Amino acid sequence: MKSGSKLERILNAGHFAFTGEVGPPRGANVEALKEKVAHLKGVVDMANITDNQTAMVRMSSWAASLICMEGGVEPNFQMVCRDRNRLAMQSDILGAYAHGIHNMLCLSGDHQQFGDHPQSKGVFDLDSMQLIGMVKKMRDEGKFLGGADIDVPPKIFIGAAANPFAEPFEWRVHRLAKKVTAGADFIQTQCVFNMERIREWIRQANDMGLTDKVFILPGITPMKSVGMAKYMKNKVPGMDVPDEIIKRLQGVDKKKVADEGIKIACEQIQEFKEMKGVAGVHLMAIEWEHKVPEIAERAGVLPRPEV
Amino acid sequence: MIVAERKPFDEIKNMVSGYKRVLTVGCGTCVAVCLAGGSKEVETLNAELNLAFGKDKIKFGAETLERQCDMEFLAELDSKIDEYDALLSMACGAGIQFLAERFPNKPVFPAVNTSFIGVNLDVGWYEEKCRACGNCVLAMTGGICPVTMCAKSLFNGPCGGTNQGKCEISNDQPCAWYQIHERLAAQGRLDQIIAISPPNDWSNQKPRKVIQPGYEERVKTLGR
Numbered sequence: 001m002k003s004g005s006k007l008e009r010i011l012n013a014g015h016f017a018f019t020g021e022v023g024p025p026r027g028a029n030v031e032a033l034k035e036k037v038a039h040l041k042g043v044v045d046m047a048n049i050t051d052n053q054t055a056m057v058r059m060s061s062w063a064a065s066l067i068c069m070e071g072g073v074e075p076n077f078q079m080v081c082r083d084r085n086r087l088a089m090q091s092d093i094l095g096a097y098a099h100g101i102h103n104m105l106c107l108s109g110d111h112q113q114f115g116d117h118p119q120s121k122g123v124f125d126l127d128s129m130q131l132i133g134m135v136k137k138m139r140d141e142g143k144f145l146g147g148a149d150i151d152v153p154p155k156i157f158i159g160a161a162a163n164p165f166a167e168p169f170e171w172r173v174h175r176l177a178k179k180v181t182a183g184a185d186f187i188q189t190q191c192v193f194n195m196e197r198i199r200e201w202i203r204q205a206n207d208m209g210l211t212d213k214v215f216i217l218p219g220i221t222p223m224k225s226v227g228m229a230k231y232m233k234n235k236v237p238g239m240d241v242p243d244e245i246i247k248r249l250q251g252v253d254k255k256k257v258a259d260e261g262i263k264i265a266c267e268q269i270q271e272f273k274e275m276k277g278v279a280g281v282h283l284m285a286i287e288w289e290h291k292v293p294e295i296a297e298r299a300g301v302l303p304r305p306e307v
Numbered sequence: 308m309i310v311a312e313r314k315p316f317d318e319i320k321n322m323v324s325g326y327k328r329v330l331t332v333g334c335g336t337c338v339a340v341c342l343a344g345g346s347k348e349v350e351t352l353n354a355e356l357n358l359a360f361g362k363d364k365i366k367f368g369a370e371t372l373e374r375q376c377d378m379e380f381l382a383e384l385d386s387k388i389d390e391y392d393a394l395l396s397m398a399c400g401a402g403i404q405f406l407a408e409r410f411p412n413k414p415v416f417p418a419v420n421t422s423f424i425g426v427n428l429d430v431g432w433y434e435e436k437c438r439a440c441g442n443c444v445l446a447m448t449g450g451i452c453p454v455t456m457c458a459k460s461l462f463n464g465p466c467g468g469t470n471q472g473k474c475e476i477s478n479d480q481p482c483a484w485y486q487i488h489e490r491l492a493a494q495g496r497l498d499q500i501i502a503i504s505p506p507n508d509w510s511n512q513k514p515r516k517v518i519q520p521g522y523e524e525r526v527k528t529l530g531r
Contacts, residue, residue: 112512119508
């Protein structure tokens with residue numbers, strides 16, 4: 001065991017993992033955060049706690065992670081490279097670990113110009129690949145990036161993201177390989193809507209032997225409306241929403257669109273359960289946390305295994 | 308001007324090994340003035356490369372353009388480019404990229420490290436003066452750049468680390484804000500730095516473009 005986190009135990013035991021996501025509040029609204037977490041308790045193995053997502057200021061990921069833990073859900077502490085240099089990153093990692101946080105997702109982060117402080121100075125002292133390597137060095141060698149020894153190294157299960165849909169497609173699996181080499185233990189992907197592409201990407205990862213070295217959890221986002229599907233297709237960079245999805249949502253009664261969205265998500269999860277090289281799924285029900293228990297139930301991933 | 312330094316010889320050697328015909332391209336402007344990449348430096352580098360590889364293994368050509376950051380000067384190479392498998396540019400990073408853009412099928416390697424925007428203090432002695440941050444505050448600071456000359460890029464200095472006019476990072480480094488204070492005091496303009504300077508707009512954090520007014524229509528027709 002590298003970290004002993006619940007997610008690591010579940011994956012090592014060969015169970016199909018089911019992870020969720022919580023966006024911290026844009027304020028100190030602890031109650032709202034606790035409510036989101038409560039919907040996920042007993043339903044997901046772990047919840048990602050986003051880090052100033054889309055470059056908008058929110059409650060810090062490590063602080064919200066602690067609240068998540070208190071609510072009975074294991075957190076996945078997200079860290080982006082945009083907001084901190086290597087000193088701040090390492091000190092936050094130590095602090096988070098000291099409070100019992102054992103999973104971390106290492107990301108570059110959206111550029112600051114997209115958020116609510118476009119004039120800010122992006123830090124990007126390290127990139128996501130270098131951050132993964134730094135956490136691995138801290139954990140496995142017990143050393144800071146600068147080379148000094150760490151007195152009690154943090155035992156972190158290292159997560160990274162992959163986007164199998166961005167161009168150039170052929171290079172995507174190589175970027176995955178780089179993250180594996182850097183030290184990623186598990187991968188959560190960008191929201192999957194194009195099943196054909198993800199099948200091909202997983203096949204390439206299988207062929208390269210990557211799925212023996214890293215746990216891959218494709219990202220699932222249920223569509224709430226036709227508008228959301230169109231927005232994701234046209235406005236969100238790196239998102240691949242095939243026309244079939246939009247047509248399928250348009251084809252049902254207006255009141256049933258959300259239900260159809262959930263149905264699509266459940267079908268995807270079914271397929272991933274049987275796909276070689278896939279270790280679980282990561283459900284990103286954006287501001288729809290209360291629907292997660294229903295989705296989990298319908299997707300047949302409950303009850304969650306006890307490990 | 309832009310100041311550059313030649314890369315370590317072994318690094319250059321590794322980049323070009325494996326090619327048969329390499330054209331070393333100098334630049335006659337900034338990098339020539341700072342003695343890093345003009346025609347003399349092209350000659351010296353090629354001599355060293357010939358010594359290292361032997362004249363039979365790689366054929367090194369030499370051309371020094373007036374400016375590599377100007378397409379009309381790059382066009383001078385059009386007729387010669389087919390004679391070479393790779394280009395070794397001694398221009399600044401901007402020139403190297405423009406050369407690579409002009410000849411996208413040829414590998415283009417940098418022979419210099421572009422260091423900073425600076426000034427000539429004496430022969431062979433250059434000092435950084437500008438970080439091209441895109442939001443010039445020199446009016447407020449008596450003509451001394453706090454972004455470049457203050458090690459912390461402070462806008463409301465001097466910080467507590469200032470040490471009898473020197474910066475905390477080194478006794479060789481003057482404290483920019485001490486100098487700003489001195490200069491403004493001498494000019495009777497200390498009121499310039501009494502007000503709190505608000506958080507800066509770091510617009511240099513994304514790729515920038517300048518189109519001077521009056522040329523906007525022309526740029527549109529060029530479609531770039």
